[in-house]
């Protein structure tokens with residue numbers, strides 16, 4: 001207890017010296033132990049008089065970021081510090097602070113202990129810092145260029161058609177309850193092919209006859225020899241069990257007979273085996289000078305370590321891949337990250353956009369009118385990236401994507417820390433604040449993106465709130481820009497930062513730092529462009545010929561709906577919409593923001609012209 005008292009004394013003095021609002025809490029709320037035991041200690045804490053916990057307890061609850069959004073900051077300030085005996089923690093939803101954190105990479109590096117979950121298969125571009133990160137970023141970024149964005153556009157179109165065909169094969173009126181799984185498949189198929197040359201299939205599809213026979217191993221929905229899961233099942237299983245695999249020591253995963261551990265282990269072992277086989281195939285290709293497909297991420301990774309043996313070394317060095325060497329574990333670690341970052345995130349955006357479009361029929365009609373103007377009824381296979389992508393991004397397609405990323409960013413908090421060697425000074429509204437070295441910082445993406453200071457808004461149409469900043473209103477992206485175009489001029493000179501803004505230049509440009517779904521500065525998302533291209537292409541394919549409607553089966557069957565007057569139809573649709581909105585608010589962040597525990601919102605895909613609701617109902 002002596003240590004606790006002196007710890008509090010020291011940390012309170014440090015927090016006070018920053019000049020920022022600070023609040024005393026019993027435990028470091030992001031510590032794993034505190035997260036697991038929160039029902040107990042929060043209850044004990046809340047048995048004290050209200051003044052000790054009332055304003056701040058929300059910010060200590062796991063998953064508060066999406067549950068409480070900007071409300072917590074409304075109470076505690078847009079940048080505040082939590083003080084516990086052995087830890088200082090700052091949270092911010094202030095764009096000016098975000099700009100400084102993202103532009104000064106060396107002053108505010110990543111707290112690497114927060115990233116162990118992503119380095120399970122090997123260190124990689126997300127989980128490293130300093131010189132090691134630079135090496136990983138150089139090697140991996142070689143694959144991200146406009147040529148490959150065009151390929152993503154083409155493949156996303158093919159895959160979205162595959163998805164629609166798959167849904168149609170399952171029946172025309174059947175409600176779809178598996179959008180999450182199906183959008184995950186869509187996005188996995190895209191990154192699998194574009195990033196790795198793998199052809200992953202929808203049920204009932206077969207490999208093209210000219211495909212490399214080795215690819216059959218990964219494509220097959222049946223389990224190939226030597227494995228107990230298909231490649232898709234292995235990846236899905238690893239994602240589902242990431243947390244268990246992380247917090248359970250491998251001796252326990254390997255030997256305790258619990259079903260969930262057995263499944264986790266089976267997924268992990270299958271994934272590693274597939275990755276090792278894939279690595280071996282690539283090394284073989286590289287030695288023989290085989291052709292690369294698309295981004296060929298694995299080829300770039302392998303080239304770093306096996307390049308002396310490869311005749312194609314120059315081709316790779318001209319793509320910016322230098323003689324840095326990655327270990328096999330690092331190659332597999334980066335491949336894993338590209339599969340993970342490259343599909344769960346984009347899939348969630350497409351999933352939630354479909355739900356919001358069903359909830360907002362007027363926006364869906366505007367979307368279809370824009371698609372008709374830009375693409376008409378031309379066959380999607382004829383759409384050219386160079387010709388169409390910019391116009392698509394500047395239309396409702398881009399607005400819908402941006403609004404989805406604003407309200408439900410797949411990554412709700414981005415961790416940073418103050419450089420462990422030096423205190424750092426930041427400026428807020430003209431005042432200087434010195435942040436103590438090593439303090440943890442949470443950049444709150446979801447809260448910043450709903451901070452009413454930064455967003456053009458009107459009174460809410462769906463609640464009694466005076467602002468619609470918490471509502472899904474894609475039309476907001478057609479407001480005139482108030483955003484300054486601050487460049488990241490303070491950025492460390494030789495950082496590999498991306499200069500483009502996060503949004504299509506013709507749409508509303510938010511104040512820099514207020515819109516950070518892909519982070520910003522040197523450590524911003526490598527896959528931003530391909531994610532945007534993929535989401536826009538997929539939505540265009542789906543809504544060119546179809547509409548989505550909430551399934552109302554829980555209130556009325558088809559015959560009953562057929563007999564209903566408009567007012568009754570409106571009423572059942574309203575019920576389904578309310579249920580969907582409730583579920584969307586119940587999403588939780590576990591690595592990325594999504595539904596958990598088997599939750600889903602049922603929708604129907606209907607041919608345009610055959611809608612029962614969305615062609616006339618209003619939100």
Ligand code: HEM
Pocket residue numbers: 125126137140191195337338341342343345346349409410411414415516517518519522523524525526527528530531
């Ligand atoms: C809507 C889709 C996506 C969103 C919202 C998103 C978001 C983010 C965010 C917030 C970060 C910063 C994470 C942090 O600092 O902790 C990040 C980093 C990264 N993302 Fe994405 N991402 C998306 C899609 C993709 C795709 C498609 C790929 C690759 C195929 C990708 C690859 C990466 C990589 C490699 C990094 C690490 C960059 C570095 O640290 O240097 N992401 N992403």
